[in-house]
Amino acid sequence: KRNINILGIETSCDDTGCAIINSNGKLLSEVCHSQNLMHLRNGGIIPDIAQDLHRTYIEPTVTKTLQDAKLTMEDIGAIAVTLKPGLPLSLVVGMKYAKHLGRRYNKPIIPIHHMQAHALVARMHHDIRFPFLVLLISGGHCLLAVVQDVDHFQLLGESMDSAPGEVFDKVARRMKLRNVPEYSQMCGGQAVETAASKATNPHMFKLPLPLSEYRDCNFSLNGLKTSVLFHLHKKEVEHKTVAHELIPEVNDLCAAMLMATTRHLVHRTQRAMEFCKENKLIPEERQQLVVSGGVACNNYIFSALQMLCNETCYDIYRPYPKLCTDNGVMIAWNGLEKWNKGLDITTDFSSLDIEASSPLGE
């Protein structure tokens, strides 16, 4: 097998990520430019601004990644780039830059599915074999799937409304958590997790368990979100809070929300495990659950899933926090996994295009 280096480029949302991995799966360098602070200031991601920032940072990010690895484009064997799913204005920046590099240096391109990359990157540092169960929880997605192979994902269920990270981000904003200096630089999920850890009476808020009557593997978080916002509003009225003031019970409400979300995620994952058993999708002697995506950084959610796995005899894995959130490493890694199997490698760049939404199973 020829030794090659794979350059990975990720621009599907608000992070400009780039990384280089060699044939042995060793990470040679990585650079990630996060737009988090800018979007925190704007109260959410504005696609035009995200695109402008990707345009500004894509070239310096790729250049720095090459420099850090002490390589030039001549040393790169193929370029892996996220083409779906994501924000169209963001995706297109990565695609165009990848095509530009591919043409200029005569390198093949490997198109990457962002969600598949989130799942597969767990194999970079752990001995995880196909098939395995994956729970992907992030700001844009919430899904359960069986990963049969590098290019074969079987979707078991997904969110019918919001993703957990999206709910954490929205509620955190509504709760004004950003006004607490300690949380001012954190994303919503992190702020909620930190506030929740300081709770004294989380049970004072009663929140529903979504879809408890359903035996499928789908998720729904909007009811929970509405319920949290209702409690928040009630307390704000009760305490007559003003503009920048937080409710005194904010830690308890964060804990209640985190616990309710966790209960739902665990409940659906348990259902997926039952489904896999009934349909013999996962061999009983090697049951593996991978948890990835930005929300997988949450230690409360991860411990609850660990407990579930103890009961069901699953081994649980999650990538390092930096690999759970969006990054270029997972794109380069997925590129390498595809390269090794000869999948989707192309020099016909006109055949490549972005797709805003793309189901995992297809």
Ligand code: KG4
């Ligand atoms: O995977 P990611 O970087 O981007 C998407 O593809 O969405 O995930 C970002 C999301 C944000 O919504 C953020 O609030 C959430 O992950 N997040 C967390 C934590 N850290 C990041 N949610 C809960 N607990 C955390 N510790």
Ligand code: ZN
């Ligand atoms: Zn992501």
